Amino acid sequence: DIQMTQSPSSLSASVGDRVTITCRASQSISSYLNWYQQKPGKAPKLLIYAASSLQSGVPSRFSGSGSGTDFTLTISSLQPEDFATYYCQQSYSTPGFGPGTKVDIK
Amino acid sequence: EVQLVESGGGLVKPGRSLRLSCTASGFTFGDYAMSWFRQAPGKGLEWVGFIRSKAYGGTTEYAASVKGRFTISRDDSKSIAYLQMNSLKTEDTAVYYCTRVCSGSYYWGDYFDYWGQGTLVTVSS
Numbered sequence: 694d695i696q697m698t699q700s701p702s703s704l705s706a707s708v709g710d711r712v713t714i715t716c717r718a719s720q721s722i723s724s725y726l727n728w729y730q731q732k733p734g735k736a737p738k739l740l741i742y743a744a745s746s747l748q749s750g751v752p753s754r755f756s757g758s759g760s761g762t763d764f765t766l767t768i769s770s771l772q773p774e775d776f777a778t779y780y781c782q783q784s785y786s787t788p789g790f791g792p793g794t795k796v797d798i799k
Numbered sequence: 800e801v802q803l804v805e806s807g808g809g810l811v812k813p814g815r816s817l818r819l820s821c822t823a824s825g826f827t828f829g830d831y832a833m834s835w836f837r838q839a840p841g842k843g844l845e846w847v848g849f850i851r852s853k854a855y856g857g858t859t860e861y862a863a864s865v866k867g868r869f870t871i872s873r874d875d876s877k878s879i880a881y882l883q884m885n886s887l888k889t890e891d892t893a894v895y896y897c898t899r900v901c902s903g904s905y906y907w908g909d910y911f912d913y914w915g916q917g918t919l920v921t922v923s924s
Contacts, residue, residue: 727910729844736896736914737844743908780844784909787860788834788846 695719695783699791705799712768714794716781721761725785728757728766731793732777740779741766771796801825801913803897808918811887819882821897821915829853829875832900834911835882837893837920847871847895850880852903860905865891887922894919 696719706712716726724744729737739748741757744764754769768775776798781791807819821833834849848861850871859871870883880897895918898911 723907725908729911731844736916737911738914739910739912742901742910742912748912782844782910784905785907787862788836788905788911790844790846792843 695722695786695789697781697783697789697791699779699781699794701794702792703795703797705797706771707799708771708773710771710799712771712775712796714766714779714781714796716759716764716766716791718762718764718783718785722783722785724760725783726757726759726764727782727784728755729780729782730775730777731780737780768796801899803899803913803915805895805897805915805918808895808920810921810923812924813887813889813922815887816883816885817887817920818884819895819897819918819920821880821882823878823880823899826899828873828878830903832902832904832909833871833873833880834898834900834905835871835880836896836898836911837891838896838917839890839893842893845893847882849900849905851905855904884920887920889922892920892922 698717726744728741731737745757778793778795802824804822832851835847850859868886872881897915899913
């Protein structure tokens with residue numbers, strides 16, 4: 694099985710900050726990496742697919758990069774509605790998620 | 800507008816069965832694979848399984864943790880996907896989410912573009 698890790702597990706940031714979350718796969722997964730946002734009590738929402746493609750309707754302050762084993766999700770200017778938990782998910786094999794990164798208010 | 804609505808969750812005793820439904824609207828249901836995920840209280844996301852569209856054989860794949868106990872099926876005439884859960888264990892307690900796969904099957908690079916609101920299943924004596 695492919696293991697996914699994320700760092701940090703949590704972070705505190707202020708509105709307007711640039712935030713970067715890292716996801717690492719235990720083996721190369723090419724660009725088969727997706728990012729989801731989940732707010733408390735809500736379903737996950739797809740943000741980025743294929744490592745860097747922005748899902749329709751998602752604000753352009755979200756971006757993704759990487760290939761192989763190392764990936765990043767960047768929020769260029771954190772907004773109040775962005776405080777949430779972010780998960781990476783590999784689609785190289787049967788779906789597997791990272792443990793999540795919780796972004797909260799500093 | 801794409802909508803997925805799960806139903807059928809509730810409290811059930813260990814060893815018993817439960818069937819969840821996912822009613823879809825806003826898209827041609829039969830063209831897409833459908834998948835189920837779950838999230839135990841305070842935990843991360845876990846893939847449960849998926850069912851391919853009829854064009855790809857309507858076949859299923861399951862996570863090891865539920866294989867042999869859970870069955871996914873679909874009724875394209877009603878736009879409903881089902882998750883039949885048998886021999887339930889306390890560790891199956893979770894919110895269960897229905898999702899749409901972005902294609903008719905699940906290939907390398909696919910993703911889950913729409914999610915239902917989830918339904919809570921609690922397995923307890």
